[in-house]
Structures are given as structure tokens and as C-alpha cells.
Amino acid sequence: MKILQFLLTSTFAQNFNALSPGNDPDAAMTMFKEIYFPIFKASFTNLDHDKMHRQKAEDVGEMRFVERMFDYCVGEDDYFMSFEEDLACGTRMLTDMSKAFPELAELVEEDDPELNSMVYEILDVNGDGGMDREEYQDSVYCAIRVMAAKFVQFAPPDLKENLVHILSSFAETIPTLLNNEEMESFMSGHPRIYRIIKQRFNEKRLGKLFRTVDFNNDDEICERELTKFAINLLDEFSDLAELISDETDY
Numbered sequence: 001m002k003i004l005q006f007l008l009t010s011t012f013a014q015n016f017n018a019l020s021p022g023n024d025p026d027a028a029m030t031m032f033k034e035i036y037f038p039i040f041k042a043s044f045t046n047l048d049h050d051k052m053h054r055q056k057a058e059d060v061g062e063m064r065f066v067e068r069m070f071d072y073c074v075g076e077d078d079y080f081m082s083f084e085e086d087l088a089c090g091t092r093m094l095t096d097m098s099k100a101f102p103e104l105a106e107l108v109e110e111d112d113p114e115l116n117s118m119v120y121e122i123l124d125v126n127g128d129g130g131m132d133r134e135e136y137q138d139s140v141y142c143a144i145r146v147m148a149a150k151f152v153q154f155a156p157p158d159l160k161e162n163l164v165h166i167l168s169s170f171a172e173t174i175p176t177l178l179n180n181e182e183m184e185s186f187m188s189g190h191p192r193i194y195r196i197i198k199q200r201f202n203e204k205r206l207g208k209l210f211r212t213v214d215f216n217n218d219d220e221i222c223e224r225e226l227t228k229f230a231i232n233l234l235d236e237f238s239d240l241a242e243l244i245s246d247e248t249d250y
């Protein structure tokens, strides 16, 4: 659920900073829960879920990052994950991440437990206190759809107009960023991981990912396209995490 909490707060981030003029994160979180969360909840509830699930099957098929998360959290043979297992796994994930990248450990924030429960309550559509792999994928897809819709709705017009171009240009900017001197010195303690990242995020591979964002070719990004893009990206990162963990043995 870590990823969802991150996506949820960053989707509303343009408003999130404005919520707290004194830059008080606790106050901003409270406002977020009171003002934006109900909007998310209502939009999720009002979705045509059957239609969404059909589009999910068409656009993204199996969401690898969710499958991997289940494998990691409850084991490859287990189909169901309770809320408690989900929480415990989030903590374990942070510990493992900070083992791999001690320098990033303090940047990783703990989830807000109350927001976590609020999100979970909505996503656990059948209310049985946990989710199986299919329910998790369906719910995460629909949650991302809601966030994508809000993003498209609230994004400033100039950003919206340029989104296709901005996202396509990532195919060139990411490899450039990865190969600059600063990145090289930052990653100097992890040469093998750095090599994997560079191999993985080359221009050709990224081109496939980023240049097909506007898959109905109307020069605009709609929420369905943005959702597919976000999930492809999360799948991509989960592939990368698996490659890295194979390299580093934990």
C-alpha cells in the first residue's frame, strides 16, 4: 500500500503544499484526509468497476508489480494477504530497501497509519479484511484510474497540452541523467546495480514505454492512457527491483 499512499498524496501534491502555508506536514495530512480523501472515496465508489476491469484486462493484463508484491509478502503459493500482513510487509520492504541503499534510508517516510486504514477500507471491496491477488489488482487499477482522472482534471492547461511531449521526451532525458557525472559518483558504491539500471533504462527500451503513452493517437493524454502508463512504469520498476535483488542476495 506504500505505493498507493505515495501516489495519492503526490497526485494531490499541487494542492497539498497549498494546504499548509506554514509547511507543517501534519497539518497538511489532516487537511488532506478531510478534504481530498472524501473526493477520492466518492470517485472510487462511483466508478463503473466492471467496465474498468475489462479495460484493465485489455490495457495492462496481469500487473507484475502486484504479483511480485504478493510473492514477496506472503509467498509465491499464497493467494490471499490480510491487512495485517500487508502492513507488516510494508515495514519489511522499508528495512530491506534501507539495507540495499543505506544512504536513502532516511528519505523513506513511514506510512501514515490512519490514511493506510482509510485507503484499505475502500480497496477491500468485499470487506473481508484482506485481498486476494485478483481483488488487489482490480482495486489498485481502479484507484490509479481515479488518481489519473483527478490529475487530468486538475492539471494546469499548459501541462496537459504538453504531456504527450513531456512523457515522450523522458526516453532521452532519463538515459542522459543516468550517464552524467553526478549520477556516476552517487552510484559509485553500487557498480553492479548501476550497470543493471543503465542497461535497463536505455533509450530504446524507454522509447517503447514512453512513446506509446498516447495510444489512441489524439495528441492528448486521457485517464485511461495515464493509468496504463503508470502501471507499465510500476511494472518496470518491479522488474528492476527483482534484477537488483538477484544481484545483491536478499
Ligand SMILES: [Ca+2]
Pocket: 124, 125, 126, 127, 128, 129, 130, 131, 132, 135
Ligand atoms: Ca477483500
Ligand SMILES: [Ca+2]
Pocket: 214, 215, 216, 217, 218, 219, 220, 221, 222, 225
Ligand atoms: Ca490519447
